[in-house]
Amino acid sequence: MMDMKQPFEKLVELHGATVLRVCRAVVGPSDAEDVWQETFLAALRAYPGLPPDANTEAWLVTIAHRKSLDAVRSTGRRAVPVGEVPETPSPHGVPGSGDAGNGLWSRVAALPDKQRRVIAYRYLADLAFNDIAAIVGGTPAAARRAASDGIKSLRTRLTATELEGESA
């Protein structure tokens, strides 16, 4: 196993769920599956050239990051809603999660783009801030700050609303 590359199937098995969680947090549930497929298709294409000792999860999240930007760009939408949004919240929660639009999911969705991405890459994909900085740009310290600001903001918003009962 020393410098041997795993069958690609193994990567899908090991990281498929994590990448889907990241995609959902970053582009929302309705586009997440497209971004997931684009990510793994691009990864499969490039896989023979990946160094055998590469961190495959960080590599996949990097590709997912780029594909999610493509998805946002291609539909001409804005990932950061602040300032120019209609007053009505989307009626769509997350299928099967019990989130009717007011739970943690929605709070994460409402974060500024960079905070949301950093939180997804750090806490859903468990990447190190060094890897995250390489993906989103900037320094690891800035990535760490964005994560902590995001958590603080989520905390504040959750404090304002009662959690239990809403998702029932």
Next chain:
Amino acid sequence: MNMFASRPADPPSAGSLHTESPAAGTRPGELGPVDIALAPELITIEAGVLEHLHAGLAQRASNEGILDVAYRIVDTPVGKLLLACTERGLVRVAYEREGLDSVLNTLAERLSPRILEAPARLGEAARQVEEYFSGRRRSFDLPVDLALSTGFRRTVQQHLSAIGFGQTESYAEVARAVGNPKAVRAVGTACATNPLPVVLPCHRVLRSDGSLGGYIGGLEAKTALLRLEAEAA
């Protein structure tokens, strides 16, 4: 629909839609990284979603010609068999006792790491294997890729298809048939390293005294195949 574009940062409707008291049951200040990493809303994936995505991926990879090795696992009377193919044809049949992970690792190393489970690509092979085990098929009609074998071993493996259903040959007879009568031991090695057992019937090669010799799928499997063929012949 883009949930992120259409939702205000702080939905004003939350209070009006729900009558629960906003204070009761709150967990102020408790939210931390662990809550996010464990939040069901963020991590739950409904049953079947990943399988569906995987199938779509395999299909698209296949269409775009970037799936170098496709495989499928089939159940047979001699246990699970792994069937793998390249663009050229069936490249590997493996018994479970060979260790399916280890077989896939070897395929990644020797052929290409672009490997996915893609049952649709092996529909015809799976059908013929099923027919063989139910006694309705006497020979396989599948394109075969012998990329995993070379030289004398390959020559021996190519000869195997000439041994008909229900027949057997000895290692010495096979050595003679491929024009190298002294290479009896090498014929044994060629059979033991047959990348396509069952389909290239190395189970039909026995010792000169009629005893079984070895088999990549185990002697029990070899016996089962010979019995199946004797009964159906």
